[in-house]
Amino acid sequence: MKLSALHQSYLNRRRSPLDSSADASSKSFLAVFWLVLHCLCCLISLLLGFRFSRLVFFFLVSTPSSTNLYSPPFRPDLPPPRTDLNPHNATAVEAKTSSSSSRVVVGRHGILIRPWPHPDPVEVMKAHRIIERVQREQKAVFGSGGKSSRAVIAVTPTYARTFQALHLNGVMHSLMLAPYDVVWIVVEAGGASNETASIIAKSGVRTIHVGFDQRMPNTWEDRGKVEVLMRLRALRVVKEEKLDGVVMFADDSNMHSMEFFDEIQNVKWFGAVSVGILAHSGNAEEMVMSMDKRREMEKEESSSLSSLPVQGPACNATDKLIGWHVFNTLPYAGKSAVYIDDVAAVLPQKLEWCGFVLNSRILWDEAESKPEWVKEFGLLNENEGVESPLSLLNDPSMVEPLGSCGRQVLLWWLRVEARADSKFPPGWVIDPPLEITVAAKRTPWPDVPPEPPTKKKDQMSLSQGNNVVVIPKQQQQQQQQRSSKVRKPKRRSKRNKHEAKPTDTTTQVSSSTKHHQERN
Amino acid sequence: MKLTSWVLIFLACNLAFSTISAFRLSRSQPTERISGSAGDVLDDNPVGRLKVFVYELPSKYNKKILQKDPRCLTHMFAAEIYMQRFLLSSPVRTLNPEEADWFYVPVYTTCDLTPNGLPLPFKSPRMMRSAIQLIASNWPYWNRTEGADHFFVVPHDFGACFHYQEEKAIGRGILPLLQRATLVQTFGQRNHVCLKEGSITVPPYAPPQKMQSHLIPGKTPRSIFVYFRGLFYDVGNDPEGGYYARGARAAVWENFKDNPLFDISTEHPTTYYEDMQRAIFCLCPLGWAPWSPRLVEAVIFGCIPVIIADDIVLPFADAIPWEDIGVFVDEKDVPYLDTILTSIPPEVILRKQRLLANPSMKQAMLFPQPAQPGDAFHQVLNGLARKLPHDRSVYLRPGEKLLNWTAGPVADLKPW
Numbered sequence: 001m002k003l004s005a006l007h008q009s010y011l012n013r014r015r016s017p018l019d020s021s022a023d024a025s026s027k028s029f030l031a032v033f034w035l036v037l038h039c040l041c042c043l044i045s046l047l048l049g050f051r052f053s054r055l056v057f058f059f060l061v062s063t064p065s066s067t068n069l070y071s072p073p074f075r076p077d078l079p080p081p082r083t084d085l086n087p088h089n090a091t092a093v094e095a096k097t098s099s100s101s102s103r104v105v106v107g108r109h110g111i112l113i114r115p116w117p118h119p120d121p122v123e124v125m126k127a128h129r130i131i132e133r134v135q136r137e138q139k140a141v142f143g144s145g146g147k148s149s150r151a152v153i154a155v156t157p158t159y160a161r162t163f164q165a166l167h168l169n170g171v172m173h174s175l176m177l178a179p180y181d182v183v184w185i186v187v188e189a190g191g192a193s194n195e196t197a198s199i200i201a202k203s204g205v206r207t208i209h210v211g212f213d214q215r216m217p218n219t220w221e222d223r224g225k226v227e228v229l230m231r232l233r234a235l236r237v238v239k240e241e242k243l244d245g246v247v248m249f250a251d252d253s254n255m256h257s258m259e260f261f262d263e264i265q266n267v268k269w270f271g272a273v274s275v276g277i278l279a280h281s282g283n284a285e286e287m288v289m290s291m292d293k294r295r296e297m298e299k300e301e302s303s304s305l306s307s308l309p310v311q312g313p314a315c316n317a318t319d320k321l322i323g324w325h326v327f328n329t330l331p332y333a334g335k336s337a338v339y340i341d342d343v344a345a346v347l348p349q350k351l352e353w354c355g356f357v358l359n360s361r362i363l364w365d366e367a368e369s370k371p372e373w374v375k376e377f378g379l380l381n382e383n384e385g386v387e388s389p390l391s392l393l394n395d396p397s398m399v400e401p402l403g404s405c406g407r408q409v410l411l412w413w414l415r416v417e418a419r420a421d422s423k424f425p426p427g428w429v430i431d432p433p434l435e436i437t438v439a440a441k442r443t444p445w446p447d448v449p450p451e452p453p454t455k456k457k458d459q460m461s462l463s464q465g466n467n468v469v470v471i472p473k474q475q476q477q478q479q480q481q482r483s484s485k486v487r488k489p490k491r492r493s494k495r496n497k498h499e500a501k502p503t504d505t506t507t508q509v510s511s512s513t514k515h516h517q518e519r520n
Numbered sequence: 521m522k523l524t525s526w527v528l529i530f531l532a533c534n535l536a537f538s539t540i541s542a543f544r545l546s547r548s549q550p551t552e553r554i555s556g557s558a559g560d561v562l563d564d565n566p567v568g569r570l571k572v573f574v575y576e577l578p579s580k581y582n583k584k585i586l587q588k589d590p591r592c593l594t595h596m597f598a599a600e601i602y603m604q605r606f607l608l609s610s611p612v613r614t615l616n617p618e619e620a621d622w623f624y625v626p627v628y629t630t631c632d633l634t635p636n637g638l639p640l641p642f643k644s645p646r647m648m649r650s651a652i653q654l655i656a657s658n659w660p661y662w663n664r665t666e667g668a669d670h671f672f673v674v675p676h677d678f679g680a681c682f683h684y685q686e687e688k689a690i691g692r693g694i695l696p697l698l699q700r701a702t703l704v705q706t707f708g709q710r711n712h713v714c715l716k717e718g719s720i721t722v723p724p725y726a727p728p729q730k731m732q733s734h735l736i737p738g739k740t741p742r743s744i745f746v747y748f749r750g751l752f753y754d755v756g757n758d759p760e761g762g763y764y765a766r767g768a769r770a771a772v773w774e775n776f777k778d779n780p781l782f783d784i785s786t787e788h789p790t791t792y793y794e795d796m797q798r799a800i801f802c803l804c805p806l807g808w809a810p811w812s813p814r815l816v817e818a819v820i821f822g823c824i825p826v827i828i829a830d831d832i833v834l835p836f837a838d839a840i841p842w843e844d845i846g847v848f849v850d851e852k853d854v855p856y857l858d859t860i861l862t863s864i865p866p867e868v869i870l871r872k873q874r875l876l877a878n879p880s881m882k883q884a885m886l887f888p889q890p891a892q893p894g895d896a897f898h899q900v901l902n903g904l905a906r907k908l909p910h911d912r913s914v915y916l917r918p919g920e921k922l923l924n925w926t927a928g929p930v931a932d933l934k935p936w
Contacts, residue, residue, distance in 0.1 A: 104709065104830045106686045109767040114855035117775040126862040127745045127781045133866040134800055134873070135741040141550065142739030 139179070149265055151181040151245030153238060153360055157230035158252045159189040159216040160196060162418035165428055167252040168196070172203045175250070178261040183208065183245065185237055187230040189216040198427055208237060218420055219338055220346055227251075228386055231353060239363040239377055247360050249353040249389075253414050260410035263402050264357045269371055270393060271400040274312030275355040276412040277327045279345040310409055311348065312355055313401035321401050326350050341419035351388040352413055357402070358389065373398045551878040552871065554845075558838040558906060562880045563894055566901035567611045570908055573620035574607050575655050581627045581647070589633050596706075596813050597630040597639060598725040599896075600673040602887045603704070606897045609890075622702075622904050623661055623670040627651040630676045641682040643936065645695055645928065648672075648682075650936040652697050666923050668914040671702040671904065675724065677809040679705035681714040684808065689714055696927035702907070704900055706811050708833025715833060720903040722896055723835040726816040728888045734793035735821075745781040746861065747799035747823065748772070749792055750814070751807070752784075768828050769805050771854040779858060796821040800869070801847070801861055803828065816885045819845075824872050826861070828854060836884060836899050838906075845875045 154175055158164060168186075175182045182205040188196050192211035200207045212230050217223055231249060238247060246264050250256065264271065314323040329336070329347050337344040362370060363377040373395035380386065390396045403410050425431065554562055582604065586592055592601060604626040607613055614620050629644035656662040662670065674680045680698050681689035690713050694703075698716075707714055708721040752773035754764040761770040776782040784803070789795065796802055802818040806829035815834065818825040825846040827834070834842045842848075849860055875881065883894040891897045916922065926933065 104712075104766070106690065108762040109851075111761055111767040111770040111774060112852065112855050113771065113774045117855070119779040119781065120858065123858050123862045124781060127858075130862065130864075130866055130869060131743060131745060131800065134869065135743070137870055137873075138739060138741055142737070 149180050151183055151243070152178060152261060152264070153183045153185065153243055153245045153247045154250040155185050155187070155231055155234040155238075155247060156250045156252050157187045157189065157212075157227045157234075158196060160193050161216075161420075162422045162424045163416060164196065164252070165199060165424075167416075168199045170255060171250050171252050172200065174256045174258075175205055176203055177258060180261060180265070181245070182206065183243055184250075185210065185234040187212050187234050189214055189226060189230060195426065208241075210234065210237060218340055220336075220340060220415070221338075223340065224349060228353070232380070232386065235363055235377065238360050239365065242364060243360050245360050246357055247363075248357045251352075251354050251413070253416055254354055254411055255414065256411045259403075259408070263408070263410055267357050267359060267400060267402060269359050269362060269374065269400070270389075270398065271357045271402045272313040272321075272324075272406070273355055273357065273402045273411065274310050274325070274406045274409045275352055276409040277309040277311055277348050277352075278412055278414040279309065279327070279332065279347055280414060280416060311352060311413070312403075312409070313399065313406040315401055315405040319401070319405045321397060321399055321405075324351060325406070339420065340417045341422075346415035348413055348415075349387065351390065353389055354411060354413055356389040356399075358392070362392070371398065550874055552874045554840060554875060554878055554881055556837070556839040556841045561839045561902055561906075562884055562899070564898075564902050564905075565893065566898055566905050569905040570612055570621045570901065571614040571619055572607055572610075572612050572622045572624055572901075572904075573614055573617040573661075574604070574624045574626060575659070577626060577651060577654065581651055585628045585631045589631060591633055591637055592628065592631040594727060595633075595637060595639075596724040596726070597675040599675045599704075599706070599722060599887055600626075600628055600630060602725070602889065603673045603897065603900070605889070606891045610897075610901075612901060617659065617661055620661075621669065621908055621910070625651055625655060625670060625672055627672070629674060629682070638684075639676060641676055641684060644676070644682045645692075645932040646934055646936040648680075648695055649697060649932060664916065665700070665910075665914050666916055666921070667698065667701040669910055671704055671720075672698065673704045673722075675704075675706045675722070677707060678714040679703060679707040679719070680716070686808070692929065695932075696924055699923060702904070706835075707809060708835075708837070709810050709829075710831040710833060712831070718907065720900055721833050721835045721837060722900060723816045723885045724811060724813045725887050726813050726820070726885075728886045731793060731817065731820050736794050736797050740798060742798055742800050744783045744795065744799035746776075746783065746801045746803060746826070746857075747795055748782070748784040748803035748805075749787060749789065749795075751786055754808075764808065765806050766830075766851055768851045768854050769807070771851075772803065772805060772828070772857065775855045776858065781858060793817070793821060796823045799823045801826050804846075805829065806832070806851075815846075819876060819885045820882050822873060822876050824869065824876065826857070828857075835896075836903065839899060839902065840881065840884065845872055845881070847872075 152175070154171070156168075156171055158168060172184075175184055184200065184203065184205050184207045186196060186200055186207060187210045189212050191213065192209050197209055200209060210233060212226075212233055214226055214229070216226060235247070237243075246267055248260075248264055260273065263273065308325070309327060310325055311327050312325050313321050314325050316322045327348055332345045332347055335344055336347045362374050364370075365378060373393055375392055375394055377392065380392065386392075390399070393399070553560060556562075582601075586601060592598060604624070607624055607626075617623070627647060629641070629647055630639045632640045632643055634640060652662065652667070672680070674682075676682065677684045678686065678689035680694045680703050681692050682695065683689040683692055693713050694716055703716055703719040704722055705715075705719055706722055706724045708719070709715055750769070751764070752769045753759070753761050758764040761767060764770070772782075772784065776784060783795070783799070796817055800823065802814060802821075802823035802825055804812055804814040804818060804825045804827050806812070810829035810832040815825050815827070817823075826849060827842075827846050828849050828851060830851050834840070834846075847861065847864065849857060853860060880894050883892060884896060884899050887896050
């Protein structure tokens, strides 16, 4: 009872004290007593220097016969935080009627703090996984405007060669990251090989590996033609298996952005995107020269030809398709690569296949709602020379420009290959020990300055730009290229029978050059 | 033949209109049907199932009070005012008291506000008594049942106990004259004096237009794990802590103030509603009373409510399966809140979000003006309809008196 009066006076500061219900007469003595106690406690607080709660005083004064296990009030400013207080206060008014027992008691409770109130990294990770799952669900529900997303059917013509692993891994990773169902049709020139199969098996997406009987020819022009035939072969697979989705052409050396996959979901029948053309040549001098030439040309003539390395749909002001941007190949005239291992710019076709996407239903037989401006795919005659996917259409003006009408470049076209006769370990696993090993040297700097290269081919490798590290070995003229071209080493070293140590910097340089080529 | 075709067209139009929900949500998210212990009743239409007679009290009980302080229309206790407005123009209203199943007494007991906007309940018992005396003397229906078929809206902290302090409220108990009436209140706690059996728990009032104007696109990713804005220590009234929220809010602060998953603070950001839509869990701990408008806000904004209030009775508990929708944490488990929340399986979380996305769920928490199908007004009427037909014991034999008109503190007996 005493404490209830205490609470009364203690808590009446909460709002304006208009409480008119005062049982004054019976409690006047008590009020005086508490006033005195209050003053006493104030003085004690002044002495002690911190706020001294009267409840503690009461607790100290009260007899130990009180059976309630009331623990002293928790002080947030005192150091040792309480761990497991018993939260209750039985001295306060009982909180319910006589019947059922409620767990809730009115009055002062302790503030529970666990022993180490800091974040647990395992739980933080779990929470992040939950957040990720929720966001994924949100994206699935709200992401593409509520429409269900269509599968992406990627068509990739490939063949086994040195750079296949590089290129195919790039495409594979892009497809694995795309947040849609993917069907990957890989057509391989020269028949389906284990090499390719082992690379694409790691993708985790549904793959269809088709062999194509022809071998890949040695010139870019012929290669383009064979690639077209391979793509048509893949489209025939789409038609036969009645795959449903958006067909895109993922050439194995191209690079796709993630927005590309989001954008092509919007295609209705036949769409075109802008492709960045990276006509890279191995020869920096040539590049410089071609740039100069291009600038000259621009000064001479009116720049009706775009000098942007972009290929794609051209729109007018009202976002209607009026034509095509093509890559300006004049600066490279006469200097483009003919053979696959030429050190010159590789030029694209007028309109590369990779810039087009189509609804797979165009290829199906029964034209449910196929528009009339689409040719029947089954009747296409490949021998007539299908150059670009526009040959699949009767009316090329019905193509939908994607990526804000071609203003966004969503993928890049690049052709980079090693020498046609370059060799690489099968599956990129170094199985028998390598022929050439070079001893690790303690300092990475050369003992002797490198001899000037004598041959024409070496000239190009010197001018390669960054990261030309010369192996500091007894007049070795091995030069390392990070570019596409591979050179046979001009070894003059003695053969050390050491193991190849790829971790050391010098030997890493040497081991990463293509010395260690073995016969396939 | 023609008549039947017209009737069919008319019915079809009716159906189309009744399914349009005026509280727009962004995009259709997959939702799940909500069915509570009373069944799938959120979409029930009470029209035709009950009749309510609204007493015409002198305006000193309602309109004049509102005129004195129009803030009552926007604070969280505004349900009593909007309930009267709704009933006055609702099809369930009848002007013939003989055929009425329920009687409504429109008295605004929570409209006496301090300068800060907090309602003072000190005169409310007297006001209520005075209103009841009025209807008992002017109409025979109160004495017929001693109020058992009357309902009152008492949205204050502790309902009809008419006090903001829990001990005082418990000490007073429910106003004796309301012993037999049905109370529509926001307060709900099991085994508590101030929760009468048979009361209908409603959500506190939250302004629908204001919340609607702060909606953000549904695809904004939810990146906050736990969100809370509010007091942890009520420094003005409980400086040491331990009384306010039974120490639960202070425990939340002390345990999780440096946890990056918990975005908790006492600020009042202008982006409060937007932030709730970017959060997965929203804490709804008790304050001085167990209920809070945070529950309504969490439901509207699709944030899973984490309810930290022992024995709380949530709004429309028989129509809404709160256990499936929210997360209940005992006050003694607050230090382990992070473990509890991170150990919920993601499928359960997604299911809760789908339930929250159900538009009928959000409608049931709101008091829109004008009233819309499925909103809180209708849920109250549904609840009243579920209590029909009245038990025979409701009607008293002539001369029988069950209420004690002189019970209660002496000060309450003074006329208002």
